[in-house]
Amino acid sequence: MAAKHSKRGTSFLPLEIIETILLNLPAKSLLRFKTVSKSWNTMISDPAFVENHLHRSKTSSSRNLLLGKLGFSHDNSEDYSLVKIDKDRKLRTLQLSEGPRGFNVVLSYCDGVLLLTNDRTTCMDFVLWNPSTGTRATFRFPYEVNTVSQKIYGLCHDPRTGGLKVVVVVCSNYYTVYSCKNKSWTRKKEFGDTSFLVVYDPHVFVDGVFYLLSMDPGRYLITYFDPVDDEIKILRKPEILADRLWIYMADLKGRLCVYCNGNGDRGNAIRILIKGEGVGNNHWEELITMANVPTDIWFFKPLCFVKNKILIQLYGLRLVLYNPSEKTFEKFDIERSSVYCEYFPYLDSLIDPGAFFPAQEKEEVVIEKLISCS
Incomplete structure:
Protein backbone atom coordinates (compact mmCIF):
# COMPACT_ATOMS: atom_id res chain seq x y z
CA MET A 1 0.00 0.00 0.00
CA ALA A 2 2.89 2.35 0.88
CA ALA A 3 4.56 1.61 -2.45
CA LYS A 4 1.30 2.39 -4.29
CA HIS A 5 0.90 5.68 -2.42
CA SER A 6 4.52 6.62 -3.19
CA LYS A 7 3.99 5.95 -6.89
CA ARG A 8 0.83 8.09 -6.99
CA GLY A 9 2.54 10.90 -5.10
CA THR A 10 5.48 10.97 -7.54
CA SER A 11 3.24 10.97 -10.61
CA PHE A 12 1.46 14.10 -9.38
CA LEU A 13 4.61 16.01 -8.45
CA PRO A 14 4.34 19.39 -10.22
CA LEU A 15 6.66 19.80 -13.21
CA GLU A 16 8.02 23.01 -11.68
CA ILE A 17 9.26 21.03 -8.65
CA ILE A 18 10.73 18.32 -10.88
CA GLU A 19 12.55 20.95 -12.95
CA THR A 20 13.98 22.61 -9.82
CA ILE A 21 15.31 19.24 -8.61
CA LEU A 22 16.78 18.33 -11.99
CA LEU A 23 18.53 21.70 -12.37
CA ASN A 24 20.69 20.81 -9.37
CA LEU A 25 21.92 17.52 -10.82
CA PRO A 26 25.16 17.01 -12.82
CA ALA A 27 25.01 16.83 -16.60
CA LYS A 28 25.86 13.12 -16.81
CA SER A 29 22.94 12.24 -14.52
CA LEU A 30 20.60 14.41 -16.58
CA LEU A 31 21.61 12.57 -19.75
CA ARG A 32 20.51 9.31 -18.12
CA PHE A 33 17.26 10.84 -16.85
CA LYS A 34 16.31 11.81 -20.40
CA THR A 35 15.22 8.18 -20.82
CA VAL A 36 12.77 8.30 -17.89
CA SER A 37 9.94 9.72 -19.98
CA LYS A 38 9.18 11.86 -23.02
CA SER A 39 8.29 14.82 -20.82
CA TRP A 40 11.62 14.61 -18.96
CA ASN A 41 13.51 14.30 -22.24
CA THR A 42 11.71 17.35 -23.61
CA MET A 43 12.37 19.34 -20.45
CA ILE A 44 16.10 18.50 -20.20
CA SER A 45 16.64 19.09 -23.93
CA ASP A 46 14.95 22.49 -23.88
CA PRO A 47 17.47 25.32 -24.58
CA ALA A 48 16.03 27.31 -21.66
CA PHE A 49 16.73 24.38 -19.30
CA VAL A 50 20.27 24.03 -20.67
CA GLU A 51 20.87 27.74 -20.09
CA ASN A 52 19.40 27.67 -16.57
CA HIS A 53 21.51 24.61 -15.70
CA LEU A 54 24.64 26.40 -16.91
CA HIS A 55 23.72 29.46 -14.82
CA ARG A 56 23.43 27.21 -11.75
CA SER A 57 26.89 25.82 -12.46
CA LYS A 58 28.36 29.32 -12.78
CA THR A 59 26.83 30.62 -9.56
CA SER A 60 27.51 27.54 -7.43
CA SER A 61 29.97 28.49 -4.69
CA SER A 62 30.53 24.94 -3.45
CA ARG A 63 31.91 23.23 -6.55
CA ASN A 64 35.44 24.69 -6.88
CA LEU A 65 36.18 22.42 -9.83
CA LEU A 66 39.04 22.54 -12.33
CA LEU A 67 39.85 20.47 -15.38
CA GLY A 68 43.49 19.43 -15.43
CA LYS A 69 45.32 18.54 -18.63
CA LEU A 70 48.44 16.47 -17.97
CA GLY A 71 51.44 18.68 -18.69
CA PHE A 72 54.52 17.93 -20.80
CA SER A 73 52.53 15.35 -22.77
CA HIS A 74 50.59 17.40 -25.32
CA ASP A 75 51.83 15.24 -28.18
CA ASN A 76 50.76 11.87 -26.86
CA SER A 77 48.09 12.21 -24.21
CA GLU A 78 44.38 12.97 -24.17
CA ASP A 79 44.07 12.42 -20.41
CA TYR A 80 42.17 14.93 -18.27
CA SER A 81 41.45 14.95 -14.58
CA LEU A 82 38.51 16.60 -12.86
CA VAL A 83 39.77 17.96 -9.56
CA LYS A 84 38.08 19.59 -6.59
CA ILE A 85 39.59 22.16 -4.24
CA ASP A 86 38.96 21.01 -0.67
CA LYS A 87 38.67 23.33 2.31
CA ASP A 88 41.93 22.01 3.78
CA ARG A 89 43.96 23.25 0.76
CA LYS A 90 44.04 19.90 -0.99
CA LEU A 91 43.46 19.25 -4.66
CA ARG A 92 41.52 16.00 -4.91
CA THR A 93 40.95 14.10 -8.16
CA LEU A 94 37.29 13.19 -8.62
CA GLN A 95 37.62 11.34 -11.91
CA LEU A 96 39.87 10.77 -14.89
CA SER A 97 38.56 11.05 -18.43
CA GLU A 98 39.94 10.67 -21.94
CA ARG A 236 38.67 51.55 -23.21
CA LYS A 237 41.55 50.59 -20.95
CA PRO A 238 41.57 51.62 -17.25
CA GLU A 239 43.04 55.10 -16.96
CA ILE A 240 45.23 54.08 -14.05
CA LEU A 241 47.16 51.68 -16.30
CA ALA A 242 50.04 53.35 -18.08
CA ASP A 243 50.52 52.32 -21.70
CA ARG A 244 54.04 51.14 -20.98
CA LEU A 245 52.86 48.41 -18.60
CA TRP A 246 52.65 44.81 -19.71
CA ILE A 247 49.11 43.67 -18.97
CA TYR A 248 47.46 40.27 -18.81
CA MET A 249 43.85 39.12 -18.57
CA ALA A 250 41.88 36.68 -16.45
CA ASP A 251 38.31 35.68 -15.65
CA LEU A 252 37.61 36.05 -11.93
CA LYS A 253 34.10 35.92 -10.49
CA GLY A 254 32.71 35.84 -14.02
CA ARG A 255 34.17 39.28 -14.73
CA LEU A 256 37.01 40.49 -16.94
CA CYS A 257 40.15 41.28 -14.94
CA VAL A 258 43.46 42.74 -16.06
CA TYR A 259 46.64 42.51 -14.03
CA CYS A 260 50.10 44.02 -14.24
CA ASN A 261 53.18 44.67 -12.15
CA GLY A 262 52.26 46.90 -9.28
CA ASN A 263 55.60 48.72 -9.19
CA GLY A 264 56.05 49.91 -12.75
CA ASP A 265 57.21 47.34 -15.28
CA ARG A 266 59.20 45.35 -12.74
CA GLY A 267 58.90 44.24 -9.17
CA ASN A 268 57.28 41.53 -7.08
CA ALA A 269 53.88 43.21 -6.60
CA ILE A 270 50.95 42.40 -8.91
CA ARG A 271 47.91 44.61 -9.22
CA ILE A 272 44.54 43.18 -10.37
CA LEU A 273 41.70 45.37 -11.64
CA ILE A 274 38.16 44.15 -12.29
CA LYS A 275 35.76 45.45 -14.93
CA GLY A 276 32.09 46.19 -14.37
CA GLU A 277 29.65 43.53 -15.54
CA GLY A 278 28.51 43.79 -19.15
CA VAL A 279 30.27 44.60 -22.44
CA GLY A 280 29.29 48.25 -22.39
CA ASN A 281 30.37 48.79 -18.78
CA ASN A 282 33.71 50.62 -18.77
CA HIS A 283 33.91 51.04 -15.01
CA TRP A 284 37.11 49.58 -13.55
CA GLU A 285 38.10 49.25 -9.92
CA GLU A 286 41.00 47.72 -8.08
CA LEU A 287 40.33 44.19 -6.93
CA ILE A 288 43.56 43.55 -5.07
CA THR A 289 47.28 44.27 -5.00
CA MET A 290 49.51 41.36 -4.02
CA ALA A 291 52.93 42.01 -2.53
CA ASN A 292 55.90 39.62 -2.45
CA VAL A 293 54.64 37.51 -5.34
CA PRO A 294 57.08 34.54 -5.59
CA THR A 295 57.44 34.66 -9.38
CA ASP A 296 57.61 36.99 -12.36
CA ILE A 297 54.30 38.11 -13.82
CA TRP A 298 54.61 35.98 -16.95
CA PHE A 299 54.62 32.85 -14.73
CA PHE A 300 51.58 34.05 -12.78
CA LYS A 301 48.06 32.84 -13.64
CA PRO A 302 45.04 33.54 -11.38
CA LEU A 303 42.52 30.72 -11.80
CA CYS A 304 39.54 31.35 -9.55
CA PHE A 305 38.32 32.41 -6.11
CA VAL A 306 38.06 29.84 -3.34
CA LYS A 307 35.75 31.70 -0.98
CA ASN A 308 37.72 34.87 -0.18
CA LYS A 309 41.08 33.51 -1.40
CA ILE A 310 42.52 33.45 -4.92
CA LEU A 311 43.87 30.24 -6.44
CA ILE A 312 47.00 30.96 -8.51
CA GLN A 313 49.16 28.78 -10.72
CA LEU A 314 52.88 29.58 -10.72
CA TYR A 315 55.54 28.47 -13.21
CA GLY A 316 52.84 26.50 -15.03
CA LEU A 317 53.11 23.87 -12.26
CA ARG A 318 52.71 24.95 -8.67
CA LEU A 319 49.40 26.02 -7.11
CA VAL A 320 49.09 28.48 -4.23
CA LEU A 321 46.27 30.27 -2.44
CA TYR A 322 46.59 33.98 -1.78
CA ASN A 323 44.98 35.10 1.48
CA PRO A 324 44.07 38.83 1.14
CA SER A 325 43.39 39.36 4.84
CA GLU A 326 46.82 38.03 5.88
CA LYS A 327 48.59 38.97 2.62
CA THR A 328 50.23 35.57 2.45
CA PHE A 329 50.62 32.75 -0.08
CA GLU A 330 49.54 29.34 1.20
CA LYS A 331 50.98 26.17 -0.29
CA PHE A 332 48.69 23.56 -1.79
CA ASP A 333 48.73 19.84 -1.15
CA ILE A 334 48.57 18.30 -4.64
CA GLU A 335 48.31 14.64 -5.57
CA ARG A 336 51.38 13.38 -7.36
CA SER A 337 49.39 12.68 -10.55
CA SER A 338 48.26 16.33 -10.67
CA VAL A 339 51.63 18.05 -10.27
CA TYR A 340 52.36 18.68 -13.94
CA CYS A 341 48.98 19.92 -15.06
CA GLU A 342 47.57 22.81 -17.02
CA TYR A 343 44.30 23.85 -15.42
CA PHE A 344 41.12 25.24 -16.94
CA PRO A 345 37.85 26.35 -15.32
CA TYR A 346 35.38 23.46 -15.27
CA LEU A 347 31.67 24.08 -15.72
Whole structure:
Protein backbone atom coordinates (compact mmCIF):
# COMPACT_ATOMS: atom_id res chain seq x y z
CA MET A 1 0.00 0.00 0.00
CA ALA A 2 2.89 2.35 0.88
CA ALA A 3 4.56 1.61 -2.45
CA LYS A 4 1.30 2.39 -4.29
CA HIS A 5 0.90 5.68 -2.42
CA SER A 6 4.52 6.62 -3.19
CA LYS A 7 3.99 5.95 -6.89
CA ARG A 8 0.83 8.09 -6.99
CA GLY A 9 2.54 10.90 -5.10
CA THR A 10 5.48 10.97 -7.54
CA SER A 11 3.24 10.97 -10.61
CA PHE A 12 1.46 14.10 -9.38
CA LEU A 13 4.61 16.01 -8.45
CA PRO A 14 4.34 19.39 -10.22
CA LEU A 15 6.66 19.80 -13.21
CA GLU A 16 8.02 23.01 -11.68
CA ILE A 17 9.26 21.03 -8.65
CA ILE A 18 10.73 18.32 -10.88
CA GLU A 19 12.55 20.95 -12.95
CA THR A 20 13.98 22.61 -9.82
CA ILE A 21 15.31 19.24 -8.61
CA LEU A 22 16.78 18.33 -11.99
CA LEU A 23 18.53 21.70 -12.37
CA ASN A 24 20.69 20.81 -9.37
CA LEU A 25 21.92 17.52 -10.82
CA PRO A 26 25.16 17.01 -12.82
CA ALA A 27 25.01 16.83 -16.60
CA LYS A 28 25.86 13.12 -16.81
CA SER A 29 22.94 12.24 -14.52
CA LEU A 30 20.60 14.41 -16.58
CA LEU A 31 21.61 12.57 -19.75
CA ARG A 32 20.51 9.31 -18.12
CA PHE A 33 17.26 10.84 -16.85
CA LYS A 34 16.31 11.81 -20.40
CA THR A 35 15.22 8.18 -20.82
CA VAL A 36 12.77 8.30 -17.89
CA SER A 37 9.94 9.72 -19.98
CA LYS A 38 9.18 11.86 -23.02
CA SER A 39 8.29 14.82 -20.82
CA TRP A 40 11.62 14.61 -18.96
CA ASN A 41 13.51 14.30 -22.24
CA THR A 42 11.71 17.35 -23.61
CA MET A 43 12.37 19.34 -20.45
CA ILE A 44 16.10 18.50 -20.20
CA SER A 45 16.64 19.09 -23.93
CA ASP A 46 14.95 22.49 -23.88
CA PRO A 47 17.47 25.32 -24.58
CA ALA A 48 16.03 27.31 -21.66
CA PHE A 49 16.73 24.38 -19.30
CA VAL A 50 20.27 24.03 -20.67
CA GLU A 51 20.87 27.74 -20.09
CA ASN A 52 19.40 27.67 -16.57
CA HIS A 53 21.51 24.61 -15.70
CA LEU A 54 24.64 26.40 -16.91
CA HIS A 55 23.72 29.46 -14.82
CA ARG A 56 23.43 27.21 -11.75
CA SER A 57 26.89 25.82 -12.46
CA LYS A 58 28.36 29.32 -12.78
CA THR A 59 26.83 30.62 -9.56
CA SER A 60 27.51 27.54 -7.43
CA SER A 61 29.97 28.49 -4.69
CA SER A 62 30.53 24.94 -3.45
CA ARG A 63 31.91 23.23 -6.55
CA ASN A 64 35.44 24.69 -6.88
CA LEU A 65 36.18 22.42 -9.83
CA LEU A 66 39.04 22.54 -12.33
CA LEU A 67 39.85 20.47 -15.38
CA GLY A 68 43.49 19.43 -15.43
CA LYS A 69 45.32 18.54 -18.63
CA LEU A 70 48.44 16.47 -17.97
CA GLY A 71 51.44 18.68 -18.69
CA PHE A 72 54.52 17.93 -20.80
CA SER A 73 52.53 15.35 -22.77
CA HIS A 74 50.59 17.40 -25.32
CA ASP A 75 51.83 15.24 -28.18
CA ASN A 76 50.76 11.87 -26.86
CA SER A 77 48.09 12.21 -24.21
CA GLU A 78 44.38 12.97 -24.17
CA ASP A 79 44.07 12.42 -20.41
CA TYR A 80 42.17 14.93 -18.27
CA SER A 81 41.45 14.95 -14.58
CA LEU A 82 38.51 16.60 -12.86
CA VAL A 83 39.77 17.96 -9.56
CA LYS A 84 38.08 19.59 -6.59
CA ILE A 85 39.59 22.16 -4.24
CA ASP A 86 38.96 21.01 -0.67
CA LYS A 87 38.67 23.33 2.31
CA ASP A 88 41.93 22.01 3.78
CA ARG A 89 43.96 23.25 0.76
CA LYS A 90 44.04 19.90 -0.99
CA LEU A 91 43.46 19.25 -4.66
CA ARG A 92 41.52 16.00 -4.91
CA THR A 93 40.95 14.10 -8.16
CA LEU A 94 37.29 13.19 -8.62
CA GLN A 95 37.62 11.34 -11.91
CA LEU A 96 39.87 10.77 -14.89
CA SER A 97 38.56 11.05 -18.43
CA GLU A 98 39.94 10.67 -21.94
CA GLY A 99 39.42 13.46 -24.45
CA PRO A 100 38.90 13.02 -28.20
CA ARG A 101 41.66 10.73 -29.45
CA GLY A 102 44.40 12.56 -31.28
CA PHE A 103 43.18 16.00 -30.21
CA ASN A 104 45.33 16.94 -27.25
CA VAL A 105 45.95 20.71 -27.43
CA VAL A 106 43.48 23.05 -25.72
CA LEU A 107 43.08 26.31 -27.64
CA SER A 108 40.12 27.96 -25.92
CA TYR A 109 37.08 27.26 -23.77
CA CYS A 110 33.60 28.67 -23.28
CA ASP A 111 30.86 27.64 -20.84
CA GLY A 112 32.05 24.07 -20.40
CA VAL A 113 33.02 23.47 -24.06
CA LEU A 114 36.69 23.18 -25.09
CA LEU A 115 38.17 23.95 -28.50
CA LEU A 116 40.89 21.37 -29.25
CA THR A 117 43.29 20.70 -32.09
CA ASN A 118 45.59 17.83 -33.04
CA ASP A 119 48.64 19.90 -34.02
CA ARG A 120 49.58 23.22 -32.43
CA THR A 121 51.75 24.16 -35.45
CA THR A 122 49.27 23.69 -38.29
CA CYS A 123 45.90 23.75 -36.44
CA MET A 124 43.92 22.54 -39.44
CA ASP A 125 41.54 20.17 -37.65
CA PHE A 126 39.43 21.13 -34.64
CA VAL A 127 37.14 19.45 -32.12
CA LEU A 128 34.51 21.08 -29.93
CA TRP A 129 34.30 18.85 -26.86
CA ASN A 130 32.16 18.97 -23.73
CA PRO A 131 33.93 16.93 -21.01
CA SER A 132 30.77 16.95 -18.86
CA THR A 133 28.81 14.88 -21.36
CA GLY A 134 31.48 13.57 -23.74
CA THR A 135 29.67 15.09 -26.75
CA ARG A 136 31.81 16.49 -29.57
CA ALA A 137 31.89 17.78 -33.14
CA THR A 138 34.80 18.11 -35.56
CA PHE A 139 35.48 20.55 -38.40
CA ARG A 140 38.39 21.71 -40.52
CA PHE A 141 40.17 25.02 -41.14
CA PRO A 142 39.95 25.86 -44.87
CA TYR A 143 42.87 28.26 -45.25
CA GLU A 144 46.53 27.45 -45.76
CA VAL A 145 48.54 29.51 -43.28
CA ASN A 146 52.27 29.92 -42.86
CA THR A 147 53.17 27.73 -39.86
CA VAL A 148 55.34 30.48 -38.36
CA SER A 149 52.39 32.90 -38.19
CA GLN A 150 51.17 33.57 -34.66
CA LYS A 151 47.53 32.65 -34.19
CA ILE A 152 44.92 33.27 -31.50
CA TYR A 153 41.84 31.08 -31.11
CA GLY A 154 38.59 32.06 -29.47
CA LEU A 155 35.25 30.41 -28.75
CA CYS A 156 31.96 32.14 -27.94
CA HIS A 157 28.21 31.87 -28.37
CA ASP A 158 26.34 33.15 -31.39
CA PRO A 159 23.50 35.23 -29.85
CA ARG A 160 21.55 35.24 -33.10
CA THR A 161 21.44 31.50 -33.81
CA GLY A 162 22.07 29.98 -30.38
CA GLY A 163 25.07 28.07 -31.71
CA LEU A 164 28.81 28.56 -31.23
CA LYS A 165 31.36 30.64 -33.10
CA VAL A 166 35.08 29.97 -33.46
CA VAL A 167 37.45 32.87 -34.14
CA VAL A 168 40.93 32.35 -35.60
CA VAL A 169 43.14 35.45 -35.60
CA VAL A 170 46.16 35.16 -37.88
CA CYS A 171 48.33 37.80 -36.28
CA SER A 172 48.92 41.04 -38.20
CA ASN A 173 47.03 39.77 -41.28
CA TYR A 174 43.38 38.84 -40.89
CA TYR A 175 40.90 36.88 -38.84
CA THR A 176 38.29 34.27 -39.75
CA VAL A 177 35.01 33.35 -38.11
CA TYR A 178 33.44 29.91 -38.14
CA SER A 179 29.69 29.67 -37.54
CA CYS A 180 28.68 26.20 -36.39
CA LYS A 181 25.03 26.89 -37.19
CA ASN A 182 25.76 27.96 -40.77
CA LYS A 183 28.67 25.52 -41.19
CA SER A 184 30.78 28.17 -42.92
CA TRP A 185 33.96 30.20 -42.54
CA THR A 186 34.11 33.93 -43.21
CA ARG A 187 37.39 35.73 -43.74
CA LYS A 188 37.39 39.25 -42.36
CA LYS A 189 39.32 42.33 -43.43
CA GLU A 190 42.99 42.87 -42.68
CA PHE A 191 43.94 44.96 -39.67
CA GLY A 192 46.20 47.52 -41.29
CA ASP A 193 48.70 48.99 -38.82
CA THR A 194 47.34 47.09 -35.80
CA SER A 195 49.11 43.79 -35.20
CA PHE A 196 47.81 41.15 -32.82
CA LEU A 197 50.26 39.94 -30.22
CA VAL A 198 50.01 36.55 -28.56
CA VAL A 199 50.68 36.94 -24.84
CA TYR A 200 50.20 34.76 -21.79
CA ASP A 201 46.59 33.53 -21.87
CA PRO A 202 45.45 36.14 -24.39
CA HIS A 203 41.82 35.06 -24.53
CA VAL A 204 39.02 35.36 -21.99
CA PHE A 205 35.34 34.59 -22.55
CA VAL A 206 33.26 36.94 -20.39
CA ASP A 207 30.13 39.06 -20.92
CA GLY A 208 29.20 36.91 -23.92
CA VAL A 209 32.22 38.10 -25.93
CA PHE A 210 35.76 36.92 -26.55
CA TYR A 211 38.40 39.32 -25.16
CA LEU A 212 41.97 39.43 -26.46
CA LEU A 213 44.99 41.70 -26.26
CA SER A 214 46.26 43.50 -29.33
CA MET A 215 49.30 45.61 -29.89
CA ASP A 216 49.24 49.05 -31.44
CA PRO A 217 52.76 50.46 -31.88
CA GLY A 218 54.05 51.12 -28.38
CA ARG A 219 50.92 50.22 -26.39
CA TYR A 220 48.54 47.41 -25.48
CA LEU A 221 44.90 47.52 -26.46
CA ILE A 222 42.12 45.52 -24.81
CA THR A 223 39.94 44.34 -27.68
CA TYR A 224 37.04 41.95 -28.04
CA PHE A 225 35.28 39.96 -30.73
CA ASP A 226 31.60 40.84 -30.87
CA PRO A 227 29.64 37.79 -32.11
CA VAL A 228 26.64 39.96 -33.02
CA ASP A 229 28.36 41.61 -36.01
CA ASP A 230 31.63 39.60 -36.12
CA GLU A 231 33.74 42.72 -35.62
CA ILE A 232 36.77 43.18 -33.37
CA LYS A 233 36.32 46.28 -31.24
CA ILE A 234 38.47 48.28 -28.82
CA LEU A 235 37.59 48.48 -25.13
CA ARG A 236 38.67 51.55 -23.21
CA LYS A 237 41.55 50.59 -20.95
CA PRO A 238 41.57 51.62 -17.25
CA GLU A 239 43.04 55.10 -16.96
CA ILE A 240 45.23 54.08 -14.05
CA LEU A 241 47.16 51.68 -16.30
CA ALA A 242 50.04 53.35 -18.08
CA ASP A 243 50.52 52.32 -21.70
CA ARG A 244 54.04 51.14 -20.98
CA LEU A 245 52.86 48.41 -18.60
CA TRP A 246 52.65 44.81 -19.71
CA ILE A 247 49.11 43.67 -18.97
CA TYR A 248 47.46 40.27 -18.81
CA MET A 249 43.85 39.12 -18.57
CA ALA A 250 41.88 36.68 -16.45
CA ASP A 251 38.31 35.68 -15.65
CA LEU A 252 37.61 36.05 -11.93
CA LYS A 253 34.10 35.92 -10.49
CA GLY A 254 32.71 35.84 -14.02
CA ARG A 255 34.17 39.28 -14.73
CA LEU A 256 37.01 40.49 -16.94
CA CYS A 257 40.15 41.28 -14.94
CA VAL A 258 43.46 42.74 -16.06
CA TYR A 259 46.64 42.51 -14.03
CA CYS A 260 50.10 44.02 -14.24
CA ASN A 261 53.18 44.67 -12.15
CA GLY A 262 52.26 46.90 -9.28
CA ASN A 263 55.60 48.72 -9.19
CA GLY A 264 56.05 49.91 -12.75
CA ASP A 265 57.21 47.34 -15.28
CA ARG A 266 59.20 45.35 -12.74
CA GLY A 267 58.90 44.24 -9.17
CA ASN A 268 57.28 41.53 -7.08
CA ALA A 269 53.88 43.21 -6.60
CA ILE A 270 50.95 42.40 -8.91
CA ARG A 271 47.91 44.61 -9.22
CA ILE A 272 44.54 43.18 -10.37
CA LEU A 273 41.70 45.37 -11.64
CA ILE A 274 38.16 44.15 -12.29
CA LYS A 275 35.76 45.45 -14.93
CA GLY A 276 32.09 46.19 -14.37
CA GLU A 277 29.65 43.53 -15.54
CA GLY A 278 28.51 43.79 -19.15
CA VAL A 279 30.27 44.60 -22.44
CA GLY A 280 29.29 48.25 -22.39
CA ASN A 281 30.37 48.79 -18.78
CA ASN A 282 33.71 50.62 -18.77
CA HIS A 283 33.91 51.04 -15.01
CA TRP A 284 37.11 49.58 -13.55
CA GLU A 285 38.10 49.25 -9.92
CA GLU A 286 41.00 47.72 -8.08
CA LEU A 287 40.33 44.19 -6.93
CA ILE A 288 43.56 43.55 -5.07
CA THR A 289 47.28 44.27 -5.00
CA MET A 290 49.51 41.36 -4.02
CA ALA A 291 52.93 42.01 -2.53
CA ASN A 292 55.90 39.62 -2.45
CA VAL A 293 54.64 37.51 -5.34
CA PRO A 294 57.08 34.54 -5.59
CA THR A 295 57.44 34.66 -9.38
CA ASP A 296 57.61 36.99 -12.36
CA ILE A 297 54.30 38.11 -13.82
CA TRP A 298 54.61 35.98 -16.95
CA PHE A 299 54.62 32.85 -14.73
CA PHE A 300 51.58 34.05 -12.78
CA LYS A 301 48.06 32.84 -13.64
CA PRO A 302 45.04 33.54 -11.38
CA LEU A 303 42.52 30.72 -11.80
CA CYS A 304 39.54 31.35 -9.55
CA PHE A 305 38.32 32.41 -6.11
CA VAL A 306 38.06 29.84 -3.34
CA LYS A 307 35.75 31.70 -0.98
CA ASN A 308 37.72 34.87 -0.18
CA LYS A 309 41.08 33.51 -1.40
CA ILE A 310 42.52 33.45 -4.92
CA LEU A 311 43.87 30.24 -6.44
CA ILE A 312 47.00 30.96 -8.51
CA GLN A 313 49.16 28.78 -10.72
CA LEU A 314 52.88 29.58 -10.72
CA TYR A 315 55.54 28.47 -13.21
CA GLY A 316 52.84 26.50 -15.03
CA LEU A 317 53.11 23.87 -12.26
CA ARG A 318 52.71 24.95 -8.67
CA LEU A 319 49.40 26.02 -7.11
CA VAL A 320 49.09 28.48 -4.23
CA LEU A 321 46.27 30.27 -2.44
CA TYR A 322 46.59 33.98 -1.78
CA ASN A 323 44.98 35.10 1.48
CA PRO A 324 44.07 38.83 1.14
CA SER A 325 43.39 39.36 4.84
CA GLU A 326 46.82 38.03 5.88
CA LYS A 327 48.59 38.97 2.62
CA THR A 328 50.23 35.57 2.45
CA PHE A 329 50.62 32.75 -0.08
CA GLU A 330 49.54 29.34 1.20
CA LYS A 331 50.98 26.17 -0.29
CA PHE A 332 48.69 23.56 -1.79
CA ASP A 333 48.73 19.84 -1.15
CA ILE A 334 48.57 18.30 -4.64
CA GLU A 335 48.31 14.64 -5.57
CA ARG A 336 51.38 13.38 -7.36
CA SER A 337 49.39 12.68 -10.55
CA SER A 338 48.26 16.33 -10.67
CA VAL A 339 51.63 18.05 -10.27
CA TYR A 340 52.36 18.68 -13.94
CA CYS A 341 48.98 19.92 -15.06
CA GLU A 342 47.57 22.81 -17.02
CA TYR A 343 44.30 23.85 -15.42
CA PHE A 344 41.12 25.24 -16.94
CA PRO A 345 37.85 26.35 -15.32
CA TYR A 346 35.38 23.46 -15.27
CA LEU A 347 31.67 24.08 -15.72
CA ASP A 348 29.13 21.30 -15.61
CA SER A 349 27.28 21.91 -18.86
CA LEU A 350 24.63 20.28 -21.04
CA ILE A 351 25.76 22.11 -24.19
CA ASP A 352 26.10 19.58 -27.02
CA PRO A 353 28.48 20.83 -29.75
CA GLY A 354 27.18 18.15 -32.10
CA ALA A 355 23.69 19.64 -31.91
CA PHE A 356 24.91 22.54 -34.04
CA PHE A 357 25.74 20.28 -37.00
CA PRO A 358 23.53 18.01 -39.14
CA ALA A 359 24.00 14.36 -38.19
CA GLN A 360 25.90 13.48 -41.38
CA GLU A 361 28.37 16.32 -40.78
CA LYS A 362 29.22 15.80 -37.11
CA GLU A 363 32.42 13.95 -37.97
CA GLU A 364 33.73 16.50 -40.45
CA VAL A 365 32.39 19.74 -41.86
CA VAL A 366 33.20 19.76 -45.56
CA ILE A 367 34.40 23.02 -47.10
CA GLU A 368 34.01 22.96 -50.88
CA LYS A 369 36.61 25.57 -51.77
CA LEU A 370 39.92 26.01 -50.01
CA ILE A 371 41.42 29.49 -50.12
CA SER A 372 45.18 29.81 -49.83
CA CYS A 373 46.49 32.59 -47.60
CA SER A 374 50.09 33.19 -46.65
